[in-house]
Amino acid sequence: MAHHHGSHSHKHQTEQMQHNHAGHDHMIEDFKKRFFISLILTIPIVLLSGMIQEWTGLRIHFPYDDFVLLLLSSCIYFYGGWPFLKGSIDEWRQKNPGMMMLIGLAISVAYFYSVAVILGYGQGHDFFWELATLIDIMLLGHWIEMKSVMGASNALQELVKLLPSVAHRIKDDETEDVPVSELQAGDRIRIKPGEQVPVDGKIVEGTTTVDESMLTGESLPVDKQDGDTVIAGSINQEGGLTVETTGTGEGTYLSKVISLVSEAQSTKSRTQNLADRAAKMLFYVAAGSGIVTFLIWMALGYSVSTAIERMVTVMVIACPHALGLAAPLVVAVSTALSAKNGLLIRNRTQFEEARNLNAIIFDKTGTLTQGRFGVTNVITYEGVGEEEVLRLAGAVEQSSQHPLARGVLTEMETRNLSLPSVDGFRSMTGVGLEGYVDGVHVQVVSPRYVREKQFDFDTSTFESLSEEGKTVVFVLKEKQLIGMMALADLVREEAKETIQALKEKGIQSIMLTGDNQKVASWVAAQLDMDQVYAEVLPDDKSQQVKHVQTERKKVGMVGDGINDAPALAQADVGIAIGSGTDVAVETADIVLVKSNPKDVLTIIELSQKTYNKMIQNLWWAAGYNIIAIPLAAGILAPIGIILSPAIGAVLMSLSTVIVAVNAKTLRI
Template structure:
C-alpha cells in the first residue's frame, strides 16, 4: 500500500462524497463516460493534484475500471476532481489504486440528506424514485434503505427542494429525517380495512352469482366493479403514476391485467384478482414490518429520561437528549441505563446482552464502563456520562446497522440487474402471446387472457425483496449476538473466509499483564519476602510491577526510603535499612547475582513468553516473579471452532518471538509470528490475499489499522479497541469474545443458503407458472396467489435468520 496525503484508515461505509461547485463545473467540462444521470450506488469524490490531462485520466480509467464495484467514473481535469460511482467500495481501496499510479487522491466533503418516505418499502417504489430523480440536475447519489423506509440523497444544496417535490409527484410524502430516528410507519386506518372487507364480500358475491347463474350479467358486472373500486383505487393511482414514468411495476401490471380482464368480459375474475392482490399486499407489508422491527427495536432499549445530579446536589429527571457530557447520573436497581458512562459510586451486575450479546450479567464497580440501553441489576450506581446520546455505543450500533442495510450485497446487486431485464422480457412475451397465436387459430379472447395472466406473473417483486429481507435479518441476528456488521457485502463474504490473522495483545490475550509464577529462592518467611517485593512494586508505574502490585493489593506494605527507578531494568529502595532491588534479568546480571542455575530457570520462563523480575538484596536473589499477558479462555475455543470451519489461523504480534510462539501454542494457532511492525502485519495480509478464499484480520489497536483496512474482512475488538481500529474494521465484536468470529462465519453461511433458497423459490415457481400459463391451465387469481405467495415465502424464509 502506498501512503499519501497523510494517514488514511478506512472507516465505516462513508456517505457519498461530492464537491458542489465541481459538479457545476463538470457540466461544462468533458465527461467521457457513456452513462449519465444518477446511479443507485455511492459517489465518492477525490481531488488529485497530479491529474490535469487525458494521460492521467486514461491511467486512472484503466486501473479503476478493473474493479467490479466501480459503476462509473467522472473526470474534471480543470479542477483535478475525480468522481467514482461505486457499489459499497472501500474508500481506501480507491486511494490505494490511484496511489499505485503515483498519484494522491484526497477525499472531498459530502452533502447528503436522509429522507423518510412512509410509502417506500419495496423495490417497486425504489425503481419509481430512481427513474424520477435519476435525470434531475444536482442529484449525485441515491442510496435506498427499504427496511427503514429511508432514502439517502446526495445532492447540491439547491437540488433538495426540487427532489422533494418530484417525490411528492409520485404520490409519496417525503420528510427530511435525522440519523437514528425510528422508521416512518404507514398509518393503518379502519376505513381501509372496512373497504377491503366490503370488497371481499362483493368479489365473492360476483363469483357465486356468475357461476350459479343467479343474476343477470349486468348485475354481476356492477358488483364486480364495486369490488374493484373498493380494493383497487390505490392500485390504479400507483399504476398510472408508474406508467407515466415509463415504469412497469406490479401496480402498473396489475392495473393493466384487471382492466384487460374487464374489457374481455371477465368481471368476476377481475374483482377477485384485485381483492386478492390487496390482501396479499397487506400481508406482505405486515411481514416486512416484522423484519424491520428487528432493527427498530434497538431504539427502544434506551430510556427517554435519566436522573441527573444538579449543581445544588439534588437529583432531577432529565430527558436523555439534554444530558450534558460529564454529568453525574444515578440509576436505580432494575432501571435501564440511559447513557454511556463510567461508574463513580456503587457496585452492581448489568445485563449487557443488548450491546455485547453476553448471556450472563457483568459485574460493574468503580471505574468500569456502562453502555446506554443495558439493564442494571440489583445495585444502585452513579456514573459520569462519557458520550453524548447521539454518540453512545447504542446509537453508533443503530447508525452502523442502518448504513449496512443501505449497502447492496453482491447477490442483491445481481438480482437488481437481473430484474431490470426480466420484467421487460416477460412483458414482451405477454404481447407476443396476445398477438401471435390468434393469427393462426383466431382465439383472441383466450390468448389475451393468457397474456394478462403472464403480466401478473411478470413482476419480480418476490425475487427483488428476497435479498434485502435476508440480509437485514442476518444483520439484525448478528447485532443481537453482539456482532456489528457494517454492510451486507461483509455478511455475505464471511462464508468465504479461509485465512484469519489475529493480533495477540487484547485480541487473543487480556491485554493486561498478570502474575503467573512466584517462587521463593531462599529459606525465609514467604509472607515477609513477598511484602518486600510488593512495597517496591506499588511505587513503580511499569506494567510488570503493576501486575505484581495488583496480585497483592490487600497485603500490608512496608515504608520505602531512597526509592529510585532504574530505566529499563527495574527499581530499588531501602526497607528497614536493607537495600533491595526489584528488576529484570539484565539488572540481576549487572548486580553480579546471576548463577547458571538461575539462568536456566529464567530461560525456561522466558521461552514460555513470560516477563521475569527478581527481588534481590545486596548478596543474593530472594524471590522470582513471572508476569505474562495471559490467554483468554474463549480464544482457545474460538480457534478450535475456526479450524472446524476450515479457516486457517495466523498470529501477528509486535511482541517478542518467544512470547508470540508461546501464546500461539497455547491457543492452538497454526502459525505465530512476533516482533512485527504495522507495516509487517500489512505485508503478511497482502501475502495471504493471493491465496484462495477471503482473508480476515482481527485487531484492537492503531497499529492494526492498516492490516484491518487491507484485509477482505477486518474484525475489531470493540470493547477495548481503539477508535481507529473500530472505525477501520468491517465487523466489530462488541464484547471482545473471539468466539463471535466463528459465529459470524456460520451466520454468513446460513445467510448465503437462505439467499440461494429464496432466489431458487422465486425463479423456480415463476418458471413453472409461466409454463402452466402458456398451456392454458392458469387463471388470473391463481397468478396472484403465485406472485404474492412467493413474495411471502421468501420474506418468511429470510426471517428464519432472526430465530435465536
C-alpha cells in the same frame, strides 16, 4: 498554506460522511412512511375490488366507486411505487435490469391495464388490488433490508475524533492553545502526562513512557527520551514533553491510516445479492413470456383484450412478491439472531462470504491475549518463599502506574495476599523502583541493573524466560537478590478452544502481531497456531493479509486496534473485537460485542445457515414462477384450465408465506 488545506480537506471528508449517513437515515424513514401510507390506502382498494367482492360475496357499491378505486390506486402507484419507478429508470439507463425493473414492469403493466379496464377500453378485471399489495410487500421488503444494512461506515469519522483538536504551542516561553490544524512543521508544543500526542514529532526535552498500543499493537509502553519520535494519537503516560512537530494534519501517521482505510473500503468488491441476479433473469423471463403469450393468443385467433389479459396475468404473476422478501427476511432474522449472540453485522455481503473462509488471521494483543500482564513465573533465592517475594515487590509496585506493576498486584489479589504499606518510595530512573517495606529496603529492578551491579543469578533460567518473550524483573532485599519474576501478556482461554475448533473445520489459523518474534512464537506455541507473522509494522498488516490472499485463500481478519483497521478492510471478512477502538469496530464487517474470539466460530456457522436459507427461499420464490408462468400463459387452456389472475395472486401469497416461515426457522 499546506496545513490549512490539510485540515480543510479533512473536514470536508467528515462532512461528506455525515451527509451520506443522514441520507441513509432519511431513506429508511422514507420507505417506512411510504409503506404505512400505502398499507392504509390498500384496505379500501381491496374492499372495492370486483374480484375480491366476487370471492367474498361482499357487495360494496356507490356512485363512481370505480373512479374512487382509480384515484386511490393512482396514489399508491405514483406515491408507493415511486422508489421502484425511479429505480427502474436508473437500471434502464445503466442497461442493467434487476429487481427494480421487474417490480416497475409488473406494477406499471397492472396499473395501465386496470386504468384501461375502468375507462372501458378493455374487458375483464382490473388488477388494482394486486398492484396495491405488490407495492406494499415490496416497500416492506426494502425497508426491512435497509434497516439491517444501516450500520454502514462512520469509520473515518471515528478516526478523526481520535485526534486531539487542541495543541499547546510554545511561543516566546509562553504556551498558547491553538487548533491542531494551525500547527506547522517546526513548531514546538507541550504535551502533558495523560494527554494524546496531537501530531507526529520529535522530543526535544523530557523523558516519559508512551502508550502506542492503539497504533502499533506493541503491548508494552515505550520509553522515550530526547531525540525519539512520537506518533499522533499515542498517549503520553508519565512525564511532560516538549516536542518539535515534524508532520502536520495530512502528513501524520494516523492520517495515512485514515486514507488506507477509506481506500480499502471503497475498493472492496460489492458482490451483488443473489436475489438481484435472480431478479434480472426473471425480468427477461417475465417480459419475454408476456410478449410470447400475447402473440400466441393472437395467433390462435382470440380477441386483443383476451390476449392482453393473458399477457398482463403472466407479467403480474411473474413478479414474485416472495423474491422481494426472500433475502431481506432471512437477513432480518439472522441479524436479530446474531445480535442476540453478540455479533453486529455491518456488512451483509461480507458476512455471507464468511462461510467460505479457509484462513483466519488473528491480531495478538487483546484478541488472543488479554492485553494485560500477568505473572507467569516466580523464582526465589536465599530460601525466601514465593509469596514473600510477591509481597515485597507488590508493596513497592503499588505506587507505580506501569502495566507490569498492575500485573504483580493482580497476582497478589489472585493469591489473596495482603499489601503492606511502603515508605520512601521513589523511581530509579530507567532501572526500577525502590522503597522501605516494614523498615526493610526493597528494590524492584531491571536485568540491566542486576548485570551492572554484577549480582550472580541463574542466567540459564533467565535466558529461557526471555526466549519466551517474557519480561523479567528482579527483587532485591537490602541489596540481596531474593527472586526474579517473569511477566507476560496472558493467553485467553477461549482463544485456545477457538483455534482447536478451527483446526477441526480445516481452517488455517495465523497470528499477526507488531510484537517481537519471541513473544509471538511463545503465544503461538501455547495456542497451537499454524503460522506466525511477528514484528509486522502497522502499515504492513494489510500487505500481509494480501499476501495470504494470494495463496488463493479466503481470509478473515480478527483485530481490535486502529492499526488493524486497514487490514480489517483488506480482508475478505473483517471482524473487530468490540472492546477495541471505535475505528477498528467501524471498519470491520462484523463486530464481536462480547470480545470473545470464540464468536468467530458462531459467525462461520451462522453465515453458512443464513446462506442455505437464502438459497432455499430463492428456490421457493422462483420455483413458484416456474410453475405459475406457463399456467398463467394458458398452457393448459386446451383442457379447460386457465389460471385467473386471482388464483395467480393466491399462489403468489402462498409462496410468500412459505418463504417467510422458512426464514423464521433459522432461529431453530
